[in-house]
Amino acid sequence: MVIPRRPSAAAAPPGPVQPRDPLDPTDRLAQSHPPHPSESGATPGAIAPPAAIRLEGITKVYGSGNTEVRALRGVDLEILQGDYCSIMGASGSGKSTMMNVIGCLDRPTAGRYFLDGIEVASLGEKELARIRNRKIGFVFQQFHLLPQLSALDNVILPMIYGGIDGRERRDRAIVALERVGLGDRLHNRPNQLSGGQQQRVAIARAIVNEPVLLLADEPTGALDTQTTQEVLDIFSELNRSGITVVMVTHEPEVARQTRRIVWFRDGSILHSHLKPEELTH
């Protein structure tokens, strides 16, 4: 039997040189591939936790013809259960598009997505909505609270969609608001709360259905330094309690507090396993 030999790396012709990305503080590391955080220092033979998220060759194309935008160009990514991961990269590089796919808010044009081992493409709209409600919590830069509702009623809302009865809804909303330090602001409406407090209400709303995955798209983008730290402390605490956290951020000092950084460029992943200490500024 003839086994074809693979060409050795040394014999391969040199590939195209990647252009430098002036916005990429990790550029000096462009050729390095650090191991996954769960691998480094792991006991030999230890079993890695299962994947919370697995993307295989995900593409997303918006529009067609002259207006076509290829927002994701074949993204492969695995995020293990219990990880705390930040997504970075220049504006327009596809971060939010990927978060929308991960959060089942949008379907990819091609590729496969497994959430908690389930292939999302096989699910109908009803099942998808149920998974979004039960398994995933969302936090956005602009909070997206309903202005006419109190903090308590904003947090109760996802439980109404989830079919939980009235008494339990209220009790659970209070526990969630206490968990983010807002037990004394239950009846304030959003315009009676500071930006950081509004974001904490949004976090309480995101966790009240006890999701396995918390997705946050620039959650500290509208906050000052101190409030940013308060939000990050809550994320760390949620992650320690077992929730997988994935957060988009433009701020290196925010990303440094996560365990792993995924770097996007032009709809592709440039680095998938940067360590916080490898961000250069």
Ligand SMILES: Nc1ncnc2c1ncn2[C@@H]1O[C@H](COP(=O)(O)OP(=O)(O)OP(=O)(O)O)[C@@H](O)[C@H]1O
């Ligand atoms: N609904 C849409 N229709 C058409 N094009 C879109 C749509 N949403 C995003 N895009 C385009 O897809 C590309 C990726 O956008 P995306 O919002 O994912 O970037 P991003 O990395 O989140 O940027 P930012 O850091 O500015 O939030 C951009 O070129 C954007 O203009």
Ligand SMILES: [Mg+2]
């Ligand atoms: Mg974005």
